Amino acid sequence: MLKIEHVAKRYGRGRQRKGVLEDINLSIGKGDLVGLVGESGSGKSTLARLIMRLETMDEGEISFSRSGNFYDSCQIVFQNATAALNPTWTVRASLLEPLRLMKGDREGYIKEMLSLVSLSDVHLDRLPSELSGGERQRVNLLRSILVKPELLICDEIVSSLDRLIQKEIVELLKRLNEEMGMAILFISHDLKVVNYLCDRVYVMKDGRIVEDSVKQDGTFVFSHPYAQRLFE
Amino acid sequence: MKSNKIFIFWCALFGLIVLITVFANLFSTYPVNEMNMDKVYMAPGDGHILGTDHLGRDVFTRLLHGGKVTLTVAFGSVLLSLVIGVMYGSVSGYVGGWVDSAMMRLLEALISIPSLIFVLAFQAVMQGGMWGMTFIIGVTGWFTTARIVRSEFIRLKEADYVKMARMFGTPIWRIITGHLLRNSVTPLFVVTIFNLAGAVFIEVSLSFLGIGIPPSIPSWGNMLYNAQNDLLIGAWWIGLFPGLLIFFTVLSINFIGEMLKDSRL
Amino acid sequence: MTVKWIGKRMMLGILVLFILSFLSFFIMHASPGSSATAYYGGNAQMLSAAEKERISRTFALDRPLVVQYGAWLMETVQGNLGMSAKEGRPVSAILAERVTNTLLLVGVSLFFIVTGSILLGMEAGMKPNSLLDRGLSSFSIASSSIPAFWLGILFIYLFSLKLGLLPSSGMQSIGGNDDFFDKVRHLIMPAAVIVLTHVGVYARFLQDSVKMEMRSYYVKTARANGVEEREIRSGVLRNALIPYLNYLGMTIPSFFGGSVIVETLFSWAGLGQLMAKSVMVKDYPLLMGGIMLTGIIVVVSLFVIDVLMFILDPKLRKRELGV
Numbered sequence: 001m002l003k004i005e006h007v008a009k010r011y012g013r014g015r016q017r018k019g020v021l022e023d024i025n026l027s028i029g030k031g032d033l034v035g036l037v038g039e040s041g042s043g044k045s046t047l048a049r050l051i052m053r054l055e056t057m058d059e060g061e062i063s064f065s066r067s068g069n070f071y072d073s074c075q076i077v078f079q080n081a082t083a084a085l086n087p088t089w090t091v092r093a094s095l096l097e098p099l100r101l102m103k104g105d106r107e108g109y110i111k112e113m114l115s116l117v118s119l120s121d122v123h124l125d126r127l128p129s130e131l132s133g134g135e136r137q138r139v140n141l142l143r144s145i146l147v148k149p150e151l152l153i154c155d156e157i158v159s160s161l162d163r164l165i166q167k168e169i170v171e172l173l174k175r176l177n178e179e180m181g182m183a184i185l186f187i188s189h190d191l192k193v194v195n196y197l198c199d200r201v202y203v204m205k206d207g208r209i210v211e212d213s214v215k216q217d218g219t220f221v222f223s224h225p226y227a228q229r230l231f232e
Numbered sequence: 233m234k235s236n237k238i239f240i241f242w243c244a245l246f247g248l249i250v251l252i253t254v255f256a257n258l259f260s261t262y263p264v265n266e267m268n269m270d271k272v273y274m275a276p277g278d279g280h281i282l283g284t285d286h287l288g289r290d291v292f293t294r295l296l297h298g299g300k301v302t303l304t305v306a307f308g309s310v311l312l313s314l315v316i317g318v319m320y321g322s323v324s325g326y327v328g329g330w331v332d333s334a335m336m337r338l339l340e341a342l343i344s345i346p347s348l349i350f351v352l353a354f355q356a357v358m359q360g361g362m363w364g365m366t367f368i369i370g371v372t373g374w375f376t377t378a379r380i381v382r383s384e385f386i387r388l389k390e391a392d393y394v395k396m397a398r399m400f401g402t403p404i405w406r407i408i409t410g411h412l413l414r415n416s417v418t419p420l421f422v423v424t425i426f427n428l429a430g431a432v433f434i435e436v437s438l439s440f441l442g443i444g445i446p447p448s449i450p451s452w453g454n455m456l457y458n459a460q461n462d463l464l465i466g467a468w469w470i471g472l473f474p475g476l477l478i479f480f481t482v483l484s485i486n487f488i489g490e491m492l493k494d495s496r497l
Numbered sequence: 498m499t500v501k502w503i504g505k506r507m508m509l510g511i512l513v514l515f516i517l518s519f520l521s522f523f524i525m526h527a528s529p530g531s532s533a534t535a536y537y538g539g540n541a542q543m544l545s546a547a548e549k550e551r552i553s554r555t556f557a558l559d560r561p562l563v564v565q566y567g568a569w570l571m572e573t574v575q576g577n578l579g580m581s582a583k584e585g586r587p588v589s590a591i592l593a594e595r596v597t598n599t600l601l602l603v604g605v606s607l608f609f610i611v612t613g614s615i616l617l618g619m620e621a622g623m624k625p626n627s628l629l630d631r632g633l634s635s636f637s638i639a640s641s642s643i644p645a646f647w648l649g650i651l652f653i654y655l656f657s658l659k660l661g662l663l664p665s666s667g668m669q670s671i672g673g674n675d676d677f678f679d680k681v682r683h684l685i686m687p688a689a690v691i692v693l694t695h696v697g698v699y700a701r702f703l704q705d706s707v708k709m710e711m712r713s714y715y716v717k718t719a720r721a722n723g724v725e726e727r728e729i730r731s732g733v734l735r736n737a738l739i740p741y742l743n744y745l746g747m748t749i750p751s752f753f754g755g756s757v758i759v760e761t762l763f764s765w766a767g768l769g770q771l772m773a774k775s776v777m778v779k780d781y782p783l784l785m786g787g788i789m790l791t792g793i794i795v796v797v798s799l800f801v802i803d804v805l806m807f808i809l810d811p812k813l814r815k816r817e818l819g820v
């Protein structure tokens with residue numbers, strides 16, 4: 001469904017120009033649960049932005065096999081839920097935003113979906129500042145899946161939450177994957193979660209993918225020393 | 233806690249001034265333009281609590297009605313400045329690139345020109361009344377507003393929720409009004425408050441010089457037009473009271489603006 | 498790199514003058530009557546047919562507006578600003594008589610504003626919680642809320658009328674002959690009005706920067722290392738002066754706007770009073786000339802501030818010179 005080939009990305013100009021991504025190859029099929037791990041600064045978010053067409057790459061190609069509006073079939077959830085929600089909009093207004101073109105009972109649809117992320121009607125009239133961190137991230141996540149994308153990119157969406165809520169969200173992602181067949185690219189530096197959620201994982205270091213591995217018998221096996229160290 | 237009370241005090245003072253001028257008809261003791269040649273230059277006292285002017289008109293009454301004119305001009309022009317400034321700043325900040333650089337160069341030059349020069353130039357060829365004055369102050373007073381809108385937009389358009397909005401296909405005008413402007417309200421409010429003080433200053437100064445609002449319309453500035461001569465013959469009340477009212481109006485506006493600005497930082 | 502910097506600043510100056518030339522040309526066109534009337538005022542009727550023809554040709558009056566603008570600009574650049582509509586004298590001659598008076602008033606006022614605000618701002622910023630520190634912001638807000646002309650009226654009432662200390666208007670006493678001290682006596686009140694309504698704002702601005710400097714790392718280290726207080730003061734002042742100068746540069750144009758009001762009130766025969774008067778009597782060529790000259794003065798003063806900043810600010814110098 002998504003195919004990334006020989007992608008490179010550089011920032012800056014002249015002498016300060018520096019490569020952030022180099023020769024990235026990655027693919028995601030329909031309904032896949034794929035992890036992308038690497039230290040902070042290794043270029044994971046940059047890759048996510050490239051996939052989402054928020055920035056242009058310098059080399060390579062990214063192909064997405066679904067026709068129609070790209071953002072109807074591919075969505076992203078940003079790490080920082082506080083920054084991803086307009087602080088002056090109520091939850092209702094934020095959730096209505098992606099449904100601008102939807103016909104029928106939008107409000108009813110939202111209410112129906114709210115229970116999916118264990119939120120209720122009372123949250124609809126609140127501002128982001130009136131929600132807890134976990135609630136905010138669930139609203140953020142819900143907003144991105146309202147259009148029922150076929151691929152969802154989650155950029156460190158559980159990293160700043162406590163364990164209990166982390167688990168809840170990860171379970172939700174698993175369910176979305178099973179019930180709706182939604183493919184997920186789960187970006188994280190938390191290996192435990194990736195180990196639990198994903199079927200396949202890419203390991204990134206300094207802007208390169210150093211290894212990829214498919215889960216066998218519940219664990220990943222690596223040959224690259226960096227990946228081994230990471231997953232020890 | 234203490235500063236909260238002070239803030240409420242200045243708001244109340246400004247609100248009071250606005251109220252008594254809006255309801256000038258209720259409070260005034262004489263018809264605005266009623267002249268009484270038997271009672272010229274009467275000192276404050278019985279019948280005329282703030283005295284009368286060189287035509288025997290009641291200073292207190294004219295003060296209320298003059299305030300209505302001055303504040304209408306000020307509010308109207310500030311609104312106009314806000315609209316122009318928001319439009320200019322939005323385009324510059326949202327579009328970015330060379331359009332932004334060109335627009336900013338122009339703005340920088342416009343800011344470098346004394347705004348009174350613009351006002352004089354327009355006033356020379358327009359010779360308008362109250363609304364003409366409002367227009368002139370409005371179209372020459374939007375520069376700072378534009379600069380602030382632009383810098384807010386540049387800051388906000390990189391926000392994640394704006395990126396999300398673009399991906400959801402939210403129309404540009406909705407991104408601008410709902411996301412960018414909506415989150416620039418506080419700084420816009422502060423700069424508009426300071427613009428209001430500036431607009432009052434320009435009206436009273438120009439009318440005082442005799443090149444503002446036509447003398448037939450009572451405004452605080454026009455009331456001071458003769459104040460200099462009146463003072464020389466000892467009629468201090470004609471200049472004192474409008475001046476004090478202008479002072480307290482601008483003072484309260486400025487304090488409100490300063491306190492809002494500080495609370496934001 | 499310096500060349501680039503100077504070029505950028507010169508661009509600004511040129512743009513300012515261009516905008517003002519459009520404004521002037523706009524006045525000429527929007528004013529009632531033909532352009533020739535606008536340019537030659539009341540005298541236009543007295544001109545001979547040949548003269549009118551010559552003017553029409555010089556200013557390309559029968560050509561499109563752009564060409565007319567170009568022709569007018571050419572004349573203006575060469576210093577031909579037309580004739581005053583009311584006084585029947587060349588505009589340039591009248592401006593020349595006036596410009597020094599405005600420069601004198603604004604220059605003297607600026608001198609006292611700058612020195613006064615530096616003294617007050619330093620003192621307030623270096624002594625936290627002193628009376629000056631706590632009172633300066635209120636003073637600054639209050640003093641900038643007084644309309645300058647009204648303060649002027651109060652001054653005239655007090656110092657001229659009641660105390661008889663200072664002359665109420667004009668530039669010299671009647672029958673007086675260019676006496677220096679007489680002129681100074683006339684200058685005191687208008688300058689004092691400008692200074693008093695501005696000094697607080699600038700002092701407060703400097704106070705804020707000084708306070709910021711005082712909190713900075715280098716002051717703390719210097720203190721800890723026993724560096725003399727005098728040296729710290731001069732270091733702090735030097736750094737705080739950079740944003741202060743920037744602010745001064747941004748606000749300096751307003752002094753030439755503000756002088757319109759003060760000059761008129763005190764009948765100080767400067768450019769500001771001239772422009773206000775020409776608006777009143779609809780002397781368009783005079784107003785246009787005044788606007789262009791004010792523009793030039795503003796551009797020059799901005800340039801002076803830029804040079805001062807460049808000398809003071811090592812960062813700017815380093816960046817621009819690539820040292």
Ligand SMILES: Nc1ncnc2c1ncn2[C@@H]1O[C@H](COP(=O)(O)OP(=O)(O)O)[C@@H](O)[C@H]1O
Binds near residue numbers: 012039042044045047
């Ligand atoms: N807009 C940008 N301009 C310049 N450098 C950037 C930009 N965005 C990211 N970088 C750099 O790219 C590298 C990778 O960043 P990022 O993709 O955010 O890593 P990760 O998400 O893995 O923590 C970092 O060194 C970062 O400084």
Ligand SMILES: [Mg+2]
Binds near residue numbers: 046
């Ligand atoms: Mg990241």
